[in-house]
Amino acid sequence: MSKLRVQAFGLSVDGYGAGPNQSLENPLGVGGLAMFEWIFATRTAAQRMLRTEGGETGIDDDFAARSFANVGAWILGRNMFGPVRGPWPDESWRGWWGDDPPYHTPVFVLTHHPRRPLTMQGGTTFHFVTDGIESALRQAREAAGGQDVRVGGGVSTVRQYLQGRLIDEVHVAIAPVVLGSGEALFSGIDLLKLGYRCTGHTPTARATHVLLTRHG
Amino acid sequence: MSKLRVQAFGLSVDGYGAGPNQSLENPLGVGGLAMFEWIFATRTAAQRMLRTEGGETGIDDDFAARSFANVGAWILGRNMFGPVRGPWPDESWRGWWGDDPPYHTPVFVLTHHPRRPLTMQGGTTFHFVTDGIESALRQAREAAGGQDVRVGGGVSTVRQYLQGRLIDEVHVAIAPVVLGSGEALFSGIDLLKLGYRCTGHTPTARATHVLLTRHG
Numbered sequence: 001m002s003k004l005r006v007q008a009f010g011l012s013v014d015g016y017g018a019g020p021n022q023s024l025e026n027p028l029g030v031g032g033l034a035m036f037e038w039i040f041a042t043r044t045a046a047q048r049m050l051r052t053e054g055g056e057t058g059i060d061d062d063f064a065a066r067s068f069a070n071v072g073a074w075i076l077g078r079n080m081f082g083p084v085r086g087p088w089p090d091e092s093w094r095g096w097w098g099d100d101p102p103y104h105t106p107v108f109v110l111t112h113h114p115r116r117p118l119t120m121q122g123g124t125t126f127h128f129v130t131d132g133i134e135s136a137l138r139q140a141r142e143a144a145g146g147q148d149v150r151v152g153g154g155v156s157t158v159r160q161y162l163q164g165r166l167i168d169e170v171h172v173a174i175a176p177v178v179l180g181s182g183e184a185l186f187s188g189i190d191l192l193k194l195g196y197r198c199t200g201h202t203p204t205a206r207a208t209h210v211l212l213t214r215h216g
Numbered sequence: 217m218s219k220l221r222v223q224a225f226g227l228s229v230d231g232y233g234a235g236p237n238q239s240l241e242n243p244l245g246v247g248g249l250a251m252f253e254w255i256f257a258t259r260t261a262a263q264r265m266l267r268t269e270g271g272e273t274g275i276d277d278d279f280a281a282r283s284f285a286n287v288g289a290w291i292l293g294r295n296m297f298g299p300v301r302g303p304w305p306d307e308s309w310r311g312w313w314g315d316d317p318p319y320h321t322p323v324f325v326l327t328h329h330p331r332r333p334l335t336m337q338g339g340t341t342f343h344f345v346t347d348g349i350e351s352a353l354r355q356a357r358e359a360a361g362g363q364d365v366r367v368g369g370g371v372s373t374v375r376q377y378l379q380g381r382l383i384d385e386v387h388v389a390i391a392p393v394v395l396g397s398g399e400a401l402f403s404g405i406d407l408l409k410l411g412y413r414c415t416g417h418t419p420t421a422r423a424t425h426v427l428l429t430r431h432g
Contacts, residue, residue, distance in 0.1 A: 191396050
């Protein structure tokens with residue numbers, strides 16, 4: 001059964017999934033990048049995200065690798081695709097990631113403003129979905145061909161899918177970071193009532209990996 | 217220099233310091249006790265809180281022992297002293313802990329309703345403070361005789377002292393627990409702006425110990 005998964009999502013000690021003042025320079029908000037030190041140190045990140053040699057193996061790397069495994073399609077909120085707001089002025093913005101984004105699958109981008117699909121190198125195609133999160137999920141499941149669908153973020157997108165009881169599994173990595181303000185990940189969402197339980201807890205020197213799984 | 221410290225404070229993955237529906241049966245709210253499994257397993261808790269033999273040594277125990285070390289006075293919110301609300305009907309409620317509470321120091325209880333000091337066995341005396349958190353801190357510092365003052369909780373009391381920039385150090389133990397609702401510990405408090413930085417991160421199998429220290 002194809003699952004909808006959130007993976008390798010950073011969470012600060014004070015509960016934020018992104019810092020304040022997101023911008024072109026700080027896509028994760030001020031300080032937000034510090035939540036991901038654990039993953040940038042891994043071999044998986046070196047290979048898949050940073051295109052460098054090296055990187056560490058171990059628990060953090062296992063979680064990094066698992067976050068990409070068996071993912072047949074992604075869903076992203078529009079702000080995770082780029083900083084452009086409102087109607088697309090043209091088609092020049094092609095994502096944060098250059099010509100060969102790290103997805104290598106179809107990616108469904110939630111937006112209110114239509115745009116033609118955008119085919120990148122390496123198997124990534126961005127599809128722009130204007131009719132809501134359930135439609136995006138339906139399309140992503142179909143594109144995933146039996147594999148899982150990963151919700152990449154941002155915080156607002158994860159929250160919408162959580163509140164819709166659509167996410168099967170959440171992996172958050174709680175980092176030793178205080179952000180002070182920004183986008184709170186779980187604030188005001190009753191995870192218990194939505195059916196989530198804590199089903200895994202694996203701490204490392206850089207982060208505490210927590211799994212939440214929905215039952216019923 | 218005498219510090220004001222929060223120690224061994226439980227925090228759920230979804231950011232709560234206490235669960236919903238606090239009552240006589242569930243002083244920490246429904247599910248709240250699960251945040252403290254790490255401390256109940258320790259030798260320090262066995263000796264100081266549970267009055268039993270045994271208990272584990274190790275990192276969790278080090279944090280438990282540290283939470284009591286060099287503490288010369290405590291401050292508690294009234295709901296942490298007991299379930300009685302409004303004016304004291306009589307003096308029959310003497311705390312949750314029996315004749316010999318685990319404090320063994322003067323304890324300053326924040327309340328709007330005056331009451332005579334209450335001397336228990338083992339060195340604990342409860343003083344009831346009706347003129348606010350700064351007065352309680354002043355009295356506690358004087359009583360502590362150069363040692364530190366520990367804010368025992370609950371959540372609302374910790375939040376008030378944080379917002380007043382009065383707390384020097386916070387030790388939270390993030391437990392692998394989802395509470396869903398209850399009292400959010402840091403929600404809406406800009407820890408970064410208040411001067412807190414994450415200065416320690418020590419995970420164990422049962423909890424992730426995080427230290428926050430105020431600079432300036």
